Amino acid sequence: MKYKILKKDPMFRNDKDLFQLGRRDGNTKRNFLFLSKWIGKHLECKPSDFTKIVTELSKKINTDSLQNAMCIGFAETATGIGMAIADQLMLPYISTTREIYAEEHITFTEDHSHAKDHFIYDVDKLGEKDCFILIDDEITTGNSLKNMINILNQETLVTDYKVLSILNWMSKEKKDSFIKQMNEMGIQISFYALAEGEILEEDPYIYCNDREDLHVSYPDPCVYYEKEDYHLSPVTGRHYLDDCMDFDHIDMHAFSVACEIDKILEPTMKNILILGHGENIYFPYSVANSLARFRHSKKVTFKTTSRTPIYVDGKVIRSRKRFKDNHNITYHIYNIEEMEKHDVVIFLSEAKNIEEIEVPKLTNNMIHFLLKKKGA
Structure with a gap:
């Protein structure tokens, strides 16, 4: 191209x-x-x-x-x-x-x-x-x-x-x-x-990955923590956000989640990845932003899982894992080796309870942080 x-x-x-x-x-x-x-x-x-x-x-x-x-x-x-x-x-x-x-x-x-x-x-x-x-x-x-x-x-x-x-x-x-x-x-x-x-x-070539190891996720369940009484709907943006008060409310929840994460991590952990799920990008950003301040760290990053299947070219995209979420939709995560270099990966997911969602341990350093929907 x-x-x-x-x-x-x-x-x-x-x-x-x-x-x-x-x-x-x-x-x-x-x-x-x-x-x-x-x-x-x-x-x-x-x-x-x-x-x-x-x-x-x-x-x-x-x-x-x-x-x-x-x-x-x-x-x-x-x-x-x-x-x-x-x-x-x-x-x-x-x-x-x-x-x-x-x-x-x-x-x-x-x-x-x-x-x-x-x-x-x-x-x-x-x-x-x-x-x-x-x-x-x-x-x-x-x-x-x-x-x-x-x-x-x-x-x-x-x-x-x-x-x-x-x-x-x-x-x-x-x-x-x-x-x-x-x-x-x-x-x-x-x-x-x-x-x-x-x-x-444009390049007319059709790129296809057929290596089985791209499609196998770790079978072990994650260690998980729960954040109770969490009103999920506004944080994704899928429903109407009216004014600054709505955004302040989201950032307050993100701050609260960051506080909970900060409590469960070892004080020496500075290199942290916040992993969001699918379309929910702003909230992981806000959590990562607060956590970076708490930890006085420039090594806190965030990204999210994706529905998009991307070809592993060995350059920009070096590895890929896929899994199905609790709605039986296939998602992908990329560059696993880079994720493994972090002290910890915090995967933020959303459900009414832990029984609703089965999260594969995509990396060996992953912790699952469940955001429980309000009223569950």
Whole structure:
């Protein structure tokens, strides 16, 4: 694959600081993806780096000109930065999600993805807004963006859209064509990004991993701890977050969890990985951020499990394990050897009780910290 970075924010020292190129495993529609150290997804992220990227992205939006706006983050990769940007801008927020609930929702598709369907809940809240700020880590062709706007246009009267991303690969011609199509629908749309580039040539090869050891997780159960009376729903962003009070509430819970983790760890442990699950990225970030302060450590990092199967190339992605969660959905975790170097890996999961979830011991240094749903 050949690409060209046309411009980037000075915060990125070079192209590799911006992203590293990964390969999707067995995907015939799009065989590549951009792996970022800034968002707490597939690669480990320092809380300070996450805060930095969110601050720079938030500066792109002029809040003085906003009228009754709302932020929407794209699952899976942008749910963390989406929530954090909404917090900084002091705006309401919701994430798209691939989780299915028995509630009213709208649906759009991400056609190239391993899991195509996106759902948005609390639909009644969307109709109250005048502006949507759509947040993703990167925009490649704009097709998923168009699918999302089309369905939002059917359900709401919103005509002002702002698209915010770390990286945008749409050429000027594609962007102009996109804007023209939106204008014809009566929609005004603006793009904001920290870096822009063009994909010059795609690699037609289909990458596939077939080694059995990639799919075997440790069978031993984790040591686990429980955090009682925990109101889970808001921390994922899958349901509507109204204002700063909601975000303060989330950060208070994260602080409380970090306090509990701090108590159970040896005082000498400084090199700690907080592992979140799936779309729940912001909360592990907030826990890691508090724990880094408690431990006076720059070696606290966080990342999350992922539905995305990524090809093990021996470079950026050096190993992979997969497991099924309590909803029988397959998730992946990457670079196990790197995780093993930590003093401890704290896996944050969510359920009503321990019987609901069976967590494999993905690393030898893993502790399972169960966030028990309120009312369980």
